[in-house]
Amino acid sequence: MRSDVTTTRTSTGLPTADPALLAALREGLDVVEERLREAVGNADPLADAASRHLVEAGGKRVRPMLTLLGAHFGDPGRPEVVDAAVVVELTHLASLYHDDVMDSAPTRRGAPAAHHVWGNNVAILTGDLLFARASNVVAGLGPEAVQVQAQTFERLCLGQLHETVGPRPDQDAVAHYLDVLSDKTASLIATAGRFGAQFGGAAPEVVRAMVRYGEDVGVAFQLADDVLDLTSDVGDSGKRPGTDLREGVPTLPVLLARRAAADGDAPAGRVVALLDSGRLADDAVLAEAVEALRAHPVTAAARASAREWAARAAAHLADVPDGAARRALETYAATVADRVG
Secondary structure (H helix, E strand, C coil), X not given: CCCCHHHHHHHHCCCCCCHHHHHHHHHHHHHHHHHHHHHHCCCCHHHHHHHHHHHHHCXXXXXXXXXXXXXXXXXXXXXXXXXXXXHHHHHHHHHHHHHHHHHCCCEECCEECHHHHHCXXXXXXXXXXXXXXXXXXXXXXXXXXXXXXHHHHHHHHHHHHHHHHCCCXXXXXXXXXXXHHHHHHHHHHHHHHHHHHHHCCCCHHHHHHHHHHHHHHHHHHHHHHHHHHHHCCHHHHCCCCCHHHHCCCCCHHHHHHHHHHHCCCHHHHHHHHHHCCCCCCCHHHHHXXXXXXXXXXXXXXXXXXXXXXXXXHHHHHHHCCCCHHHHHHHHHHHHHHHCCC
């Protein structure tokens, strides 16, 4: 991967150093931010406060950024582009309210999770309210956009459902996990890229390429997070190493370790014994589990998998015109891979 990727991403917060594109993305994201705050506003004080909670907590706004980038393969000035960017971010925010309830997450983006502030019922209903606001905005984009949004919403729900119930007895756990990531994470990222290209008026082959790019870069991003849970410092990822292990999240390194242990790998068996000991609330035991899993080849395999998915995403860009927008998308995919070292 290119050595300048991490520097570019860190210095600007956006995956480009091209002055014109950088200025356009910043301006576009500022408009999206303003529109998001308008979209979540409510005359009811409780609904207003709860709906604004995650918007005001901030975030990377990756999905609207990809929508804006996709539009640069056509006319990025079309007003539908901003509407589409608002739709995908509202949908993402709505899903976070539900996810945090289901995962019993104490915080989100450095702030107390909504269900810790107002309770589960209010948090769930706030997520529903934001889905409704997203539906209202997407209705103005036409029947095809409504259908795409509905299909994306269905995949988000199926991904969460399949994550909740786990793999069938006859289903490979790793394949199941990748399917979950494809639905729960990548589907909305793919829709973000699709909407940008589509409403920017890009050619049909570019729209298809943006969908494929989003599907693969979304999986890559989550797999990179899986590795970072074991290898990063607190400051790198915003959470303590082993947070996913302690919470019982079935990340790719864990699933690969369980597969290796079932095949007779003794070091993997020791890792699994630690994970299943019921003692991960003890910081010392958690640190031992993190170190053992980090040292096992399954973590290197998970790292390689994240890089492979990111490379696949970048390869889809062969079907889009060369230029600053394409290079920014290539940089973003490279940045995702570079996160795992």
